Amino acid sequence: MANANEILAYLPNSFKTRDEQDYINFLWESYESNYNNGKYPFAFIAFHMLYMSFVYFEVWQIKENRTSDFEKALLGLNNEIEQTFLTATTPFAFVKSNEAPFFKFLKLLGCDNAKIGNYKRSVDDRNNSAHSNGRIFFNNQPLIDQKINDVLRNVDDIQTHSKLIIDECLITFLKDSFDPDAREYFDDSDQLREILIHGNYLSQKDIEHMLTFDITQLSTETNYTEMETLFNAFTTEYAIP
Secondary structure (H helix, E strand, O other): OOOOOHHHOOEEEEOOOOHHHHHHHHHHHHHHHHHHHHOOOHHHHHHHHHHHHHHHHHHHHHHHOOOOHHHOOOOOOOOHHHHHHHOOOOOHHHHHHHHHHHHHHHHHOOOOHHHHHOOHHHHHHHHHHHHOOOOOOOOOOOHHHHHHHHHHHHHHHHHOHHHHHHHHHHHHHHHHHOOOOOOOOOOHHHHHHHHHHOOOOOHHHHHHHHHHOOHHHOOOOHHHHHHHHHHHHHHHHOOOO
């Protein structure tokens, strides 16, 4: 099997709801089952859905932390989709958009047209597998392994582009959450889990990057001491074993 399980590190560390967790688990189990039984086209469809979920989570972080840029990017969409995206409470609401055009939101991470064109090739591959066209695509293991590795390279490249937005997630969280009496949850662990991790759908890769954040960047902030304390709680609770 290709290193397909690497994608799991780019998907959320945990989820707001059990349904979301069950959905991702189902897709992964579908991929594994079909791959192990030589049903490679169906395995690729499941893996592509994991890939699109990853893209939705990345764009969600933009929506939550660069709201103005996100709203500007909605110009040109029909009113129904625009309102759906603006009022979304879950990244899975983005499924209302056609997949290929949705990748254009990644321009907000600094991805150029050439890269976006490469990222969305998986959509064509999925279509070739899913449509009743009388042909079996990905009919051997080396071919699907190559396609999986292509997707994983795209995932890692998108993740690299997202580092600035991940920093912004953390900075916004620290500025908004340093006071236990004025935030959603009094306990640090609850605030970290529900607002930082779940609220931003952070992956293990996101968390690993956050752990390298230089908190002294915020040393001129009025409430720096409290922010540093909260950041230290984060690094302790989510330290890599």
